[in-house]
Amino acid sequence: MFVNVGGVENLVEAKALTKHFGTFEAVRGIDVEVRRGEAFGFLGPNGAGKSSTMRMVACVSGRTGGELKVLGMDPDRDGPKIRARIGVVPQLDNLDLELTVRQNLQIYGRYFGMSRQRCREKAVELLEFAQLADRADHEVEPLSGGMKRRLTIARSLVNDPELLLLDEPTTGLDPQARHLLWDRLFRLKQDGVTLIITTHYMDEAEQLCDRLVVMDGGRIAAEGSPSELINRYSTREVLELRFQPGAEKPDLERFAERVEVLPDRLLLYTQDGEHTLAKVHEHGVQPIQSLVRRSSLEDVFLRLTGRTLVD
Numbered sequence: 001m002f003v004n005v006g007g008v009e010n011l012v013e014a015k016a017l018t019k020h021f022g023t024f025e026a027v028r029g030i031d032v033e034v035r036r037g038e039a040f041g042f043l044g045p046n047g048a049g050k051s052s053t054m055r056m057v058a059c060v061s062g063r064t065g066g067e068l069k070v071l072g073m074d075p076d077r078d079g080p081k082i083r084a085r086i087g088v089v090p091q092l093d094n095l096d097l098e099l100t101v102r103q104n105l106q107i108y109g110r111y112f113g114m115s116r117q118r119c120r121e122k123a124v125e126l127l128e129f130a131q132l133a134d135r136a137d138h139e140v141e142p143l144s145g146g147m148k149r150r151l152t153i154a155r156s157l158v159n160d161p162e163l164l165l166l167d168e169p170t171t172g173l174d175p176q177a178r179h180l181l182w183d184r185l186f187r188l189k190q191d192g193v194t195l196i197i198t199t200h201y202m203d204e205a206e207q208l209c210d211r212l213v214v215m216d217g218g219r220i221a222a223e224g225s226p227s228e229l230i231n232r233y234s235t236r237e238v239l240e241l242r243f244q245p246g247a248e249k250p251d252l253e254r255f256a257e258r259v260e261v262l263p264d265r266l267l268l269y270t271q272d273g274e275h276t277l278a279k280v281h282e283h284g285v286q287p288i289q290s291l292v293r294r295s296s297l298e299d300v301f302l303r304l305t306g307r308t309l310v311d
């Protein structure tokens with residue numbers, strides 16, 4: 001197997017991995033290691049190269065350059081063997097809308113050469129996992145977005161994968177549906193499944209990922225656990241100040257470790273937001289709105305790239 005110096009098994013190892021589309025470089029030489037049992041994230045805005053990377057790991061798109069090992073094997077040579085042991089949840093659900101929920105699971109099992117009996121049993125287990133047992137014999141079409149996502153995830157687990165790839169798993173879902181889905185992903189992690197998740201939601205990365213890379217423009221800008229990244233690239237707290245529309249924003253550099261000027265507000269990076277706000281008031285500055293919050297991965301992204309994730 002693929003064992004590194006520390007005795008930790010890496011399920012994915014990429015070195016100087018690149019993907020070109022014609023002359024366009026979507027992935028520009030990235031180094032990534034995903035360890036067994038962890039939830040690993042690719043966080044970045046649309047177009048950062050997350051999906052292109054995932055598709056190479058999923059063995060559905062060849063690499064242009066560099067090295068890639070998945071489960072210790074080379075996707076160029078061992079694609080079918082790798083695919084048999086991973087699960088893939090694509091960005092868009094590709095369920096068979098005319099079949100029932102249960103049939104979607106059973107038929108997928110057949111693609112992996114499972115017996116009819118085994119497919120039936122597995123479908124029952126996965127319906128339970130996806131909290132869709134009461135919809136088992138309903139058609140897929142009328143299900144909510146959250147239910148369809150859970151079914152797509154359940155389907156990706158038919159072959160008991162060691163590694164599950166999820167491309168933007170909660171995009172387009174409402175908050176309640178997202179939380180339900182996160183809960184299911186936590187459970188998979190507890191069961192020992194290694195997860196790789198791409199997302200442009202910083203709260204999703206913070207909630208789910210043990211480690212992540214921040215991707216931008218086909219490159220990795222930083223790597224670490226959410227708290228490591230926040231400690232390294234941001235301050236404990238952020239004071240957000242809004243001013244009258246059109247008013248000139250005051251120069252508050254001296255009150256914070258760093259100031260970011262966004263079109264609609266100022267962000268003051270500080271260890272103690274309330275204290276900083278008091279100083280700003282003492283100085284005679286009167287924002288129309290102020291908010292003290294903890295630093296997040298959004299602040300890390302802004303620091304690293306000069307842009308917000310939701311641009």
Ligand SMILES: Nc1ncnc2c1ncn2[C@@H]1O[C@H](COP(=O)(O)OP(=O)(O)OP(=O)(O)O)[C@@H](O)[C@H]1O
Binds near residue numbers: 024026044046
């Ligand atoms: N088949 C393709 N042909 C040409 N360009 C492509 C192709 N697939 C992706 N790209 C380009 O590569 C860049 C990276 O795309 P990719 O889908 O990997 O980004 P992403 O970070 O996953 O963003 P998204 O969330 O939009 O999927 C984008 O500029 C995209 O337009």
